[in-house]
Amino acid sequence: NPKIQSIYLENFPIYKARFSVDGEQVIATGTHHSMFFVYDMMAGSIIPIPKVRGVEERFLRNFELSPDGSFMLLIGTSGYLHLLSVKTKEVISTMKVNGRCTACAFTPDSSKVYSYSKEGEVFIWDVRSRKCLHKFEDEGSLEGKCIAVSKNNQYVACGSSSGVVNLYTTDVCLKENRPKPVKAIMNLVTSATCVTFNPTTEILAVASRDMDEAVKLV
Numbered sequence: 001n002p003k004i005q006s007i008y009l010e011n012f013p014i015y016k017a018r019f020s021v022d023g024e025q026v027i028a029t030g031t032h033h034s035m036f037f038v039y040d041m042m043a044g045s046i047i048p049i050p051k052v053r054g055v056e057e058r059f060l061r062n063f064e065l066s067p068d069g070s071f072m073l074l075i076g077t078s079g080y081l082h083l084l085s086v087k088t089k090e091v092i093s094t095m096k097v098n099g100r101c102t103a104c105a106f107t108p109d110s111s112k113v114y115s116y117s118k119e120g121e122v123f124i125w126d127v128r129s130r131k132c133l134h135k136f137e138d139e140g141s142l143e144g145k146c147i148a149v150s151k152n153n154q155y156v157a158c159g160s161s162s163g164v165v166n167l168y169t170t171d172v173c174l175k176e177n178r179p180k181p182v183k184a185i186m187n188l189v190t191s192a193t194c195v196t197f198n199p200t201t202e203i204l205a206v207a208s209r210d211m212d213e214a215v216k217l218v
Helices: 170-175
Strands: 014-019 025-030 036-040 045-049 063-065 071-075 080-085 091-096 101-106 112-117 121-126 132-137 144-149 155-160 165-169 183-185 194-197 204-207 215-217
Touching: 014 063, 025 063, 063 101, 071 101, 080 101, 112 144, 121 144, 121 170, 132 170, 144 194, 155 170, 155 194, 155 204, 165 170, 165 204
Parallel strands: 101 144
Antiparallel strands: 014 025, 025 036, 036 045, 063 071, 071 080, 080 091, 101 112, 112 121, 121 132, 144 155, 155 165, 165 183, 194 204, 204 215
16 A cells, blocks of 8 residues: 655654544654654644653553543553543543553543553543542453453453453443453463454454464454
8 A cells, every 4th residue: 555654753662653533643652751742644743742741650651542532541650540631731630540550441432431450450430520430350350451341332341461351241340349241251372462342342352462363353
């Protein structure tokens, strides 16, 4: 395919890059930097965001963008989650989970955030009030790795270091402290590092980066 454009960020190995919801920007974080870059595709300019005021993190790597395009959630160290405004790239609020947070997912309406801790607990936050609504234990999880919420807000998938992916219904997650999974997907033998639902919530992709071709479609 013909290449439309190409940009180069010097001395900045990219850890994660995502399109903004309006499709006009690309946000990219590095592997060992506390800054990140925004590439404005309409203007063709690269905007460095040198240091986010109020965020005391040595590295900013992992982040999530809310489906409505208004929030960026930076996953910090020591369980800190920093909620930023996409427009201004400034901190709105900081939340904290017990232990260390490894993955987060917004609900499709951007009203809640599911954050998955290294200890296998899932905390559900209200984005508007930044209060923790509920927390539950992911069954049998020794170490949380990745989490996804389906586009119709019906399911939550939690992938752990043992390779097991647990599938829950969202209503159970909001009520019970030890919910039973609808299904436990055991196909991966190495750590589950990625879970993603397709737009119609008919297929769940689970993958592990620790092994070649470790991708399953459920």
